Amino acid sequence: MTSRNLRFRHVAIWRDPFLGGTIDHHTVVYEYLDGRRLMSLKLDWGRDGLHFHDSPEDPCPNGDVLERKWCARLTPVEVQVHWDYVKERDYELSRWNCQHFSRYMYDKADEGGADMVKN
Numbered sequence: 001m002t003s004r005n006l007r008f009r010h011v012a013i014w015r016d017p018f019l020g021g022t023i024d025h026h027t028v029v030y031e032y033l034d035g036r037r038l039m040s041l042k043l044d045w046g047r048d049g050l051h052f053h054d055s056p057e058d059p060c061p062n063g064d065v066l067e068r069k070w071c072a073r074l075t076p077v078e079v080q081v082h083w084d085y086v087k088e089r090d091y092e093l094s095r096w097n098c099q100h101f102s103r104y105m106y107d108k109a110d111e112g113g114a115d116m117v118k119n
Contacts, residue, residue, distance in 0.1 A: 007032065024099070086101070
C-alpha cells in the first residue's frame with residue numbers, strides 16, 4: 001500500500017450483531033481507491049488479537065455503519081503507527097475490547113496527514 005502512495009478516503013466503525021442481536025461486535029474499516037476500484041481494509045480486534053482483511057467486497061455483509069468520516073490524508077504508515085501504540089494491549093472484555101479498539105482507531109484517523117497541512 002505504501003509503495004503505491006495510497007491514502008485512505010474514509011474510516012468507519014461497523015457494528016455486526018451476534019447472539020440474536022444481544023451483543024454487538026465492532027470493527028474499523030478504512031476505505032481507499034485502488035485504481036477505480038473501492039477497497040476496504042477491515043481491522044478486527046478480538047480475543048485472538050488483530051485480524052485484517054483487504055478486499056473490494058462488503059466488509060461486514062451482516063452489519064451496519066455506526067459512524068463514518070472523511071480522512072483523505074491518512075496513510076497506511078499512520079495507521080500502522082496508531083496500531084503500534086496499542087498492539088501490546090491484551091483483550092479484556094470490560095476495558096479493551098473490539099469496541100474500544102475501533103473507537104481508538106477511528107478517533108486517531110483525525111490525526112492523519114497532519115504533517116501535510118500548511119498554514
